[in-house]
Amino acid sequence: MERRYNFNAGPSALPQDVLSHAQSELLNYQQQGMSIMEFSHRSKEYQRIHDGANELLRELLEIPDDYEVLFLQGGASLQFSMIPMNFLHQGYMANYLLTGSWSQKALTEAKKIGEAYIGGSSKEADFKRIPDLNALKYGENDAYVHLTSNNTIHGTQWKSFPQRKESTFIADMSSDILSRSLPIDQFGLIYAGAQKNLGPAGVTVVILKKDLLSEIPDNLPTMLDYRTHVDKKSLYNTPPSFAIYMLSLVLEWTKKKGGLKEIEKMNAEKTKLLYTTIDGSKGFYSGTAEADSRSSMNVTFTLPSKELEDLFLKEAEEEGFVGLKGHRSVGGCRASIYNAVPLNSVQALSDFMHTFHHKHNI
Known part of the structure; x- marks a missing residue:
């Protein structure tokens, strides 16, 4: 499986x-x-x-x-x-x-x-x-x-x-x-x-x-x-x-895995990858948290329109991504990258976000 x-x-x-x-x-x-x-x-x-x-x-x-x-x-x-x-x-x-x-x-x-x-x-x-x-x-x-x-x-x-x-x-x-x-x-x-x-x-x-x-x-x-x-x-x-x-x-x-010291390094790498993808999109993806308060566990972001967000979530699910819909109280998108989420999963999400951006850039 x-x-x-x-x-x-x-x-x-x-x-x-x-x-x-x-x-x-x-x-x-x-x-x-x-x-x-x-x-x-x-x-x-x-x-x-x-x-x-x-x-x-x-x-x-x-x-x-x-x-x-x-x-x-x-x-x-x-x-x-x-x-x-x-x-x-x-x-x-x-x-x-x-x-x-x-x-x-x-x-x-x-x-x-x-x-x-x-x-x-x-x-x-x-x-x-x-x-x-x-x-x-x-x-x-x-x-x-x-x-x-x-x-x-x-x-x-x-x-x-x-x-x-x-x-x-x-x-x-x-x-x-x-x-x-x-x-x-x-x-x-x-x-x-x-x-x-x-x-x-x-x-x-x-x-x-x-x-x-x-x-x-x-x-x-x-x-x-x-x-x-x-x-x-x-x-x-x-x-x-x-x-x-x-x-x-x-x-x-x-x-x-090396205890908290190594886990923290791994999480920092995942966090950097995802926020770099968001910030490098020139506004196509927008992080919802202010930069100095950003979570290393829950990365929240929006797209330019509700229609694009819905399409993003639909295509993401078709590609095997689960859990990217933001909380019902705030909407948007959210990627929770806890310790057990491997770097290759975050890399795959980053790649998907780049591809989606290029397909639907407005």
């Missing part, structure tokens, strides 16, 4: 080596006569996978010892509620930095729990850029400051993160975790749905500084209390075992 060029925003491409490995073990995991999906989550076989994924993620991201790593369910969307439930207390306010739809959704959920305000936003610029670090506002009663590191819909990304020793920063890194080196110790909590760079949908990674656990109130529902999952090492209830197994394979693949 010929593989298609997968540029889906999520669930997104997985490394072909990982898929092949999983396929080889699907019916008979390590000659145990069972699929990994059939093992008890209390078994020694699954425990090795669970612990190995935790250790490898710590190694690749250089997570300090004073942080917990959790494997939860519910996606980033559940974290929108869990975070204020655990850390937004009476007399304090949550500070949200708005850069797109997902940070807006996180703010909406926080306001259902307690008081929250906007400390910075690029909404007035249609979320085409990241807010100026020097223009961000903070309050003395901030419970935490929340940001979304990469914005899949609008194609923007924080290139450097705000720092303030008085503030606890929390970040939704669902769409760019594991794509570049990260200053973990600048954050109190990082969370990420797996379905972009970490693995398939179904597991959510939470990286939590241990000293925040003492701030959690005692009246929370058991499953919504981070301490529950810390105490039970993410095994309070049945975990998404197959998703964590796949996560472990993706982490092994990342390590074999």
